[in-house]
Structures are given as C-alpha cells and as structure tokens.
Amino acid sequence: MTGLISKCILRSAALTLAIVGTGATAACAADKITIIVGGMEKQIYLPAVLTQQLGYFKDEGLDVELINSRAGVEAENELLAGAVQGVVGFYDHTVDLQSKGKYIESIVQFSQAPGEVELVSAKHPEIKSPADFKGATLGVTGLGSSTDFLTQYLAVRSGLKPGDYTLLPVGAGNTFIAAVKQDQIQAGMTTEPTIAKLLKTGEASVLVDMRTPEKTKEALGGDYPAASFYVQSSWVEGHKDEAQKLANAFVKTMKFIAGHSAEEIADKMPKDYYAGNKDLYIQGLAGGKAMFTPDGRMPADGPETVLKVLSTFSKSLQGKQIDLSKTFTTEFVDAAK
Structure with a gap:
C-alpha cells in the first residue's frame, strides 16, 4: 500500500483518517472511518463490502470508506501506522503482533474457518500431501500473511523444515492463476472465487x-477463527461509540448471510466481484458459506487453535506468554442491536 495512502490528521473526534490516492485532495471529515481490507475481491472478506452494499453503515450514521490491499500483512502495517481505523483481515494477526509487543483486537469475528484451499498444480501430480512440498515453490498472498502462516503449519505438521520449500508471494485472483499457469508455483493457498476458476x-x-468448519478441524485440529474486523486496542478505548456502531452494522450483515442463499447474497454484491462468472461465484459461495459465523461471535476454542498453529513454526512466539483475552473482545457483539 506504499504510496496509495496519504494520511490526513484530524483531531476533531479523535479520528485519524486515510485518504486513498497519491496527492488526494478530498477533505477530511470528522465522522469518517477508513477500513482497509486484505483483498476485497476475496469471498472470505465479503462481509465488509456486503455491509456497505446493504446500507448498514449509513443506518448507523457512519461514513465508512473501504480501501483495498493485496494481503493482510500490508493492511496491518497501515493500521499500526495510524493511517486507518480498522482492518478486515485474519484474526491470527492479533496473536502474531502481540508476540511482538503490539496490541490489536478483533471486535467482530466474521468466520470460524479460513475459507482457504491449498491447491496443487495439475502439472505436479507428484504432490499428494503437504509432505510432498519438499523442493517445491508454494504460493502465498504475501510473506507474513495468513496464507503464509497456514502453509508453514501444514508443512511443519508433515515433518518438513522451513528450508525444505520456498514461499513465493503471488497475491490472489489473476496473479495467483498466472503463477500456476507459468509454473512459478507448484502449489499454493488461495480463496474463492480463484479456487472455482482453477478447478x-x-x-x-x-x-x-x-x-x-468440519474440513478445517480435519486440517488444523479445531475451529480456526479467520476473517475478522480488528482495530488497535488503544483505539477501542477512546472510540467506544464508533466501535459499537461498526459492530451493530457488521452483526446485521452476519445475520443476513446466515439467513439468505448464496444467490441472494451474490445479487447484493457489485457485479465486478463475480470475476466474469456469476455462476462460479455463487457456486464458490454456496460451498464455503458455512465458514461465516452467524452472529459475529468468536468460536469458543478458536483462539487456542490459532495459538497452537502459530506456535508450531513462529520464532516470535517461542518463549512468549500470549494473553488471548487481549486479542479479541465480545463486548460490542454482545451489545449489538
């Protein structure tokens, strides 16, 4: 996101806002909240755009701007820099960052499963399990991203060491597909609608x-809370009202998703999110809709699973005590309308 976001500091309602675009001239408004999404085209982050499409932010009196990022690790960097108020990204970043002395927390949990798939190129039928990653180049959205975390866990769990394989950041969507076609990667982790297109x-x-959730438990040993809305813990303390309004809007969206079909949800999304094939988009959403929480709540044992997964390979977590109670809060979801 370097060069894409220029900061505008405004201390009216104690909000620090981000304006999209180099040399942007738009005026800062005190009631505006900017949220960066770690890939808006990904179905795993669908609740962010759907909330906007349904008008739920406006219903809460919020002026919310959503901006796009290639990967969650870039989004978290913008949050830590104070360029945005919140991030739609994977919950596991809250655990990873606490090990580095930085505190962010999920205030609405969108999903209870990653919504990710490790795909293997048809050119490499010799890869039949993660144990066969040795010597392979594996695609991830970005280094330090959640796809990076999960790929490392699958490899280490299968007995491999970090030097046995190579991780290559290839983004998602068309860049991921191109990497498969050009044999830059032999396998890689991605989401819908990219999955459906390659299949x-x-x-x-x-x-x-x-x-x-069922397939995630097979792969990771438990629920893995993934897509979430997280903010800096210090921001929450000074912006309870805004946090509550955001939670109200997102919880309404989660209930909308739970109560509607994949086709009905797709009809509410911008047409360019279909990646040129609405039927495939609906197919992917129908197959993965169960990943979403029905009410924005954190799965009971989810944080422990995330900590277990990250502790398997992360050097920054070794010897550290992580207080999981500081990585998420149910305060605002509990109080949501």
Whole structure:
C-alpha cells in the first residue's frame, strides 16, 4: 500500500483518517472511518463490502470508506501506522503482533474457518500431501500473511523444515492463476472465487480444504477463527461509540448471510466481484458459506487453535506468554442491536 495512502490528521473526534490516492485532495471529515481490507475481491472478506452494499453503515450514521490491499500483512502495517481505523483481515494477526509487543483486537469475528484451499498444480501430480512440498515453490498472498502462516503449519505438521520449500508471494485472483499457469508455483493457498476458476479449467486440484468448519478441524485440529474486523486496542478505548456502531452494522450483515442463499447474497454484491462468472461465484459461495459465523461471535476454542498453529513454526512466539483475552473482545457483539 506504499504510496496509495496519504494520511490526513484530524483531531476533531479523535479520528485519524486515510485518504486513498497519491496527492488526494478530498477533505477530511470528522465522522469518517477508513477500513482497509486484505483483498476485497476475496469471498472470505465479503462481509465488509456486503455491509456497505446493504446500507448498514449509513443506518448507523457512519461514513465508512473501504480501501483495498493485496494481503493482510500490508493492511496491518497501515493500521499500526495510524493511517486507518480498522482492518478486515485474519484474526491470527492479533496473536502474531502481540508476540511482538503490539496490541490489536478483533471486535467482530466474521468466520470460524479460513475459507482457504491449498491447491496443487495439475502439472505436479507428484504432490499428494503437504509432505510432498519438499523442493517445491508454494504460493502465498504475501510473506507474513495468513496464507503464509497456514502453509508453514501444514508443512511443519508433515515433518518438513522451513528450508525444505520456498514461499513465493503471488497475491490472489489473476496473479495467483498466472503463477500456476507459468509454473512459478507448484502449489499454493488461495480463496474463492480463484479456487472455482482453477478447478473449472482443470489447472489445479484441491490438496487441503479449509472452507468449512468440519474440513478445517480435519486440517488444523479445531475451529480456526479467520476473517475478522480488528482495530488497535488503544483505539477501542477512546472510540467506544464508533466501535459499537461498526459492530451493530457488521452483526446485521452476519445475520443476513446466515439467513439468505448464496444467490441472494451474490445479487447484493457489485457485479465486478463475480470475476466474469456469476455462476462460479455463487457456486464458490454456496460451498464455503458455512465458514461465516452467524452472529459475529468468536468460536469458543478458536483462539487456542490459532495459538497452537502459530506456535508450531513462529520464532516470535517461542518463549512468549500470549494473553488471548487481549486479542479479541465480545463486548460490542454482545451489545449489538
């Protein structure tokens, strides 16, 4: 996001705002909240755009701007820099950052499963499990991203060491597909709608599926709270009213998702999110809709699973005591309308 966000400091309602675009001239408004999304085209982060499309932010009297990022690690950096108020990204960043002395927390939990799939290129049928990653180049959205975390866990769990394979940041969508086609990566982790497109063409197949809670438990040993809305803990303390209004809007969206079909949800999304094929978009959403929480609540044992996964390979977590109670709060979801 370097060069994409210029900061505008305004201490009216104690909000620090971000304006999109180099040399942007838009005026800062005290009631505006900027949220960066770690890939708005990904179905795992669908609740952010859907909330805007349904008008729930406006219903709460909020002026919310959503801006796009290639990967969650870039989004968290913008948050820590004070350029934005919140991030739609994976909950596991809250655990990782606490190990580095930085405190952020999820205030609404969108999903209870990653919604990710490890795909293997059709050119490499020799890769039949993560144990076969040795010598392979594996695609992730970005280094330090949640796809990086999960890929490392799958490899280490299968007995491999970090030097046995190479991680290559290839983004998502068309850049991921191009990396598969050009054999830059032999396998990689991605989300819908990219998954459905590669499966349809036969250029890749599913190696590890984490699109539903059941399949996630098989792969990771428990619920893995993933997509969430997180903010800096210090921001929450000074902006309870804004945090509550955001939670109200997001919780309404989670209930909308739980009560509507994939087709009905897709009809509410911008057409350019279909990636050129609405039927495939709906198909992917129908297959993965179970990843979403029905009410924005954190799965009971989810944080422990995340800590277990990250502790398997993360050097920054070694010898550290992580206070999981500081990585999320249910305060605002509990009070949501």
